[in-house]
Amino acid sequence: MHAQHSSITKQEVVLCSHCDEPALAGITSRIDSSKVFCCAGCRTVYEVLNDIGLDEYYQIKERAGVIKRRAPVQLSEQKYLFLDHDSFHEEYAYKKNQTLSMDFYLEGIHCLACLWLIEKLPELVEFVINAKLDMEKSIVSVTILEQKDAKFSTVARELSQLGYKPHPLQKNQSTIELKQSEERSYLLKTGIAAAGASNVMIYAVSNYAGASDSYASIFNMLSIAFAIPVLSYSALPFYQNAIRSLRNRVVSIDLPISIALIAGAFYGAWNVLNGVHENYFDSLTTLVFLLLLSRYFLKKIQEKALSSRDFSYFYLGDSVRRIESLKNRKVQEIHPNFVSKNDYLLIAPGDFIPADSIVIEGESYINNSLFSGESRPTKLELGQFVFAGTQNISNEILIQVKKTREETRVGQILKSVEDGWKTKAPIVLYVDKIARFFMFTIFVLVAILFAKEAYTESLSSGFEAALTLLIVTCPCALALATPLAFTRSLEIAASAGAIIKNDSVLQKLSEVQNIFFDKTGTLTVGQLALKRIDTCSDSSHSLADVLLSLTRSSTHPKSRAITQYFESRFAKILNRSNYLETPGKGVSADIFGSTYSIDRDRVFENDKMIATLSFEDQVRTDSYQSIKSIKDGGYHISLLSGDHSQVCKEIALQVGIEKEHIYSEVSPESKNAIIRNQHKSMMVGDGANDAIALSQAHVGVAVLGAMDISLKAADIYMSEPGIARIGDILTLGKETMYVIKRNLAFSLIYNLATIIGVFAGIITPLIGAIIMPISSLTVLASTYIGTKKMRSLWR
Amino acid sequence: MEIILVLLPISILLGLFFIGGFVWMTKKGQYDDLETPKFKMLLEDKIKNIAPKENQK
Known part of the structure; x- marks a missing residue:
């Protein structure tokens, strides 16, 4: 945020007590002079926290071992007023027994100290009842009393004064609730599968260890009892996917899984009722659990990566100023989502254009880099079309909105991005192809084996062999291998x-x-810093004061570099008149009767060159x-x-x-x-x-x-x-590709070996039931152990 | 070995108890946010008197 100045940072680097940026301006606390700050904003935050006895924040911050606090934002009283409109509340606030709550996405959430500070909001603002932060999503839900002086704009200003930039989130009750219940039911299914599988395993192990007949039959009945909820409720997603794939006439990996589950369950139950001890409930339930678990992980991580796209309106800025009509120029601050077609908007320099519009009044330069990829400002003339997402640079303009939100050019682009999220890796498609071919082969082999055994032996031994093959070749290791990695x-x-x-x-x-x-x-670093000043003739006033006064209100990077350089050296601000900024050229103003101007890198006094400036971007x-x-x-x-x-x-x-x-x-x-x-x-x-x-x-x-x-x-x-x-x-x-190849090689070798084993009659249903979960576990372990380098990255 | 006839119902009841607990917690939404609570436990105590660890910036 604050540029480092090459000349002085090398000797002494004092860090701001609040945000840990280099403190160059030498601002000290009025309470404790040993505390130094980079800007007045940080000092205010420090003093505010001290005032209300929340200076504990700094201790928590140090204990959390985190540096880089975000410097606070400079605010006007006007800011965030749009949060208080009734129409805004209708779309953003939840009403409940005399209280209102609103969700904000906060920029700048890092750690424990942030959590602590934000949840102290009720102590900072008296009408706030509750503030609850979800750190994973960086979303805070603020509840306030529904009364006259209770305003969300105050809350938002307070939050940004603490250094977190709040973005209100539109309420979407139905989708949120739907997502939540879906997530919970998935978790339930996984949990129940885990409980069921582990209980079944206890009885299965007892039976393998050689429980006597009477106990064995009790254990088998209990296995069935525990397996029923797993194979019916928990495994529901597999059945649903299998049915869906059948309807669409494609072979999905859930199809053989479903067949194995259903056939195995009935065959196992049949065996138990007939007093045969071999049943597959242990492996079937473990399979369900492991598959659900891996899919649950997959879903969680993907959500984390995808959550960013919910905030696609950030480029629109925080708020826009709308005037009622060309005649009645009463300004009203509104949220960008409330901009509608044919609205008149005032766009100040530095603001983003919130919607595709036509310029009605004024001329300016805009930063069109979003579309052109070019950072140089382009000229914007009266009557010209301007796209949402571009930034106004030099002068205030009045625009009339023509297209909003999804209809805008940037909206269209973002929509195509969302579709792009779903792109699969080539290797996934490749594995899908192998899996499909593999499953088809398995069905053929199962049929052949069944026919062969039924012909040479008996119908029941044919069924047994076919089922063994189906279970043992269930491509779950194959299915896990890539997505898991x-x-x-x-x-x-x-x-x-x-x-x-x-x-x-x-x-x-x-x-x-x-x-x-x-x-x-x-x-x-990406920010210019003033490197050297070469004076070539004397000026009538201190050059430092003149330069600071000239540049302090300009937003050009070079002006900012000059301002920062001299502000940190306590230059004075002089009275100026006839201030003029020409984009692409420089600034000029009259100070004490002389006309000073900066033209690119040269400084003039009454057309006489007095100094040249050099700037540098630090590596x-x-x-x-x-x-x-x-x-x-x-x-x-x-x-x-x-x-x-x-x-x-x-x-x-x-x-x-x-x-x-x-x-x-x-x-x-x-x-x-x-x-x-x-x-x-x-x-x-x-x-x-x-x-x-x-x-x-x-x-x-x-x-x-x-x-x-x-x-x-x-x-x-x-x-x-x-x-x-x-x-x-x-x-x-x-390394990821290496792990995936290792996983794939393992699972394919496993499947080929077991097919041969079943045909050769080496693998009995019992051995099959033992190796199958082990193969999935090996793939899981192989992925989680990964490689040495991956593990070091993880830490 | 008859003791199994006593232990078996107990283990099943215990298992069911925990499954019930898990279902209840999930439905109550305790697993909705898995990130924040682990930090929250660190904030319970007043830490004013504990000196911050040294050699940390």
Whole structure:
């Protein structure tokens, strides 16, 4: 958030007591002067917490061992007022016995201390009754009293003052409840299968150990009793899938499972009633449990990765200002979801356009990088069409909405992204093919075996042999092998801060050979800092004061760098008039009778040049080390940037990329061409500015930008800035494929061996019942043990 | 071995008791959020007087 200044951070780095960013402005607490802060906002938070006796937060924070607190957001009183409208409450708030509750997605939830602080909300705001945080989803549910002065806008302001940016979540009672009951029933099914299977196993072991006849029959009856709920209730999903696949005339893996379960259950029951001790309830129930469990894990992890797409409206910004009509310009703040067609909206510089619209008044520059992949501002003229998701940069404009939400261009894109989530990895399709062929073969073999045995021996021995084959060849190890490995790897990746879009990305990762790095924001911090000032003639006022006064209200990166540099050096703000900012050129203003201006990197006083400025984007401290370790992995690394070749060379030298692998001054279009020409390339870059290049690459990794938009183009989103984890992710991809191949090889060998065994008559139903769960367990163990490198990533 | 005739019903009843408990907890929604509660237990005590661990930033 706050840029580091190259010249001073090297000597002394004092960290802000609240957010652990470098504290350069030298702001100290008014309560305790030993506490230093990076900005006034952090100080306010510190003092607020101290005031109300919640300074315990800092102790919890230290104990949790977590640094990087989010710096608070500067707020106006106007902010979040839209939360209090009745129409907003109708769609967002839950009413219940004199209370209102609303769910917010919070940006910036890290740890224990956050949980503690947020659940203390009732002590901070008097009308808040309850605040409950779900850390996994980063969703807080706030309940307030339904009274006149109780307002959600106050709650939201309080939350953002604590450093968490709140986004209200639209209520969707029916889907949430449906999902919840589905989840619970799945858990119930798994739990009951576990209980049933373990109880059945107790009796089965007693029988194998040689219980006498009278006990054995009691144990068998009890096995049936415990197996009934497992094979009827818990196994329901298998039957449903099998029926569905039959209806669609495809062979699914649940079909042989269902047949084995039903046939095994009836045959086992038949045996028990006839006093034969062999029954398959132990293996059948274990099978149900293991399959349900693995599917439950799979579902949980996939949900974690997918939850991001629920927040696809983030790019719309927090709130928009609507005016009633062109004549009556009363401004009302509303939530972006309430924007409707033909509304007139005021868009301030820095705000995002919430809907596809036409410019009615004003001219400005916009950041269109979302669509063009180019970070340079483009001119926006009167009457021009402007797309949702672009950012207004220089002047306030008035727009009239033409298309909203799903109809907008970005809405359409996001919709196609959602469809893309379902993409399966090539290896999954391949395994499906093998499994389908395999199952077909099994059905044929079962029929042959049955006919053979029934012809040569008896009908019952034919049935027994056929069932043994069906159970023993049930491809559950095959079915578990791939999804389990993918799921575990997605989980490992998520714990390392990388959100991987889907299974196929992991497979693609294992194939990567060339890696392209973007420069700005990827290898570098991505924020300009003022590096040097060369004065060429004296100015009538202190240059520091003049520069600060000139730039303090501009949002251009260079202006921000100047402002930050001089603010931290206690420069004074002078009175200025005739302030003018020309996009693409600079700023100018009159100060004490002289006209000062900054034109690109030069500073003028009354048309006389007085100084030149140089800016620098700092290389991330870990870039060199990360690049080196990736190189050691045998990858081909290149730098790809739109910046000047001199700047690129300097950066490349610092991070250790060879001169011949620098592609500088490349336009977004030629970036695509370069990437497309390279076989199996990985592109690492900014989610917004390199969107097109990222989507063209074999694997695109976004290290900056909003998650939802980045994942539109990229396959992987790194939630931590920098490239430290890229090497790990590459390793993970390779190792995952290795584990999958190991699993597949094992399960196929197992199945082939057992088929031969059954035909040769070596495998009796008893042996079959023992090996079958063991094969699944081996695959489970093989996946969970993984490889040494995967385990080290996990920690 | 007749003791099994006593132990068997007891083990079954115990098993059923825990299954019942599991069903009840699931229906009550205790397994809905598996992430937050593990942190919550750490916050129960007033930690004012406990010095933060050293060598942690």
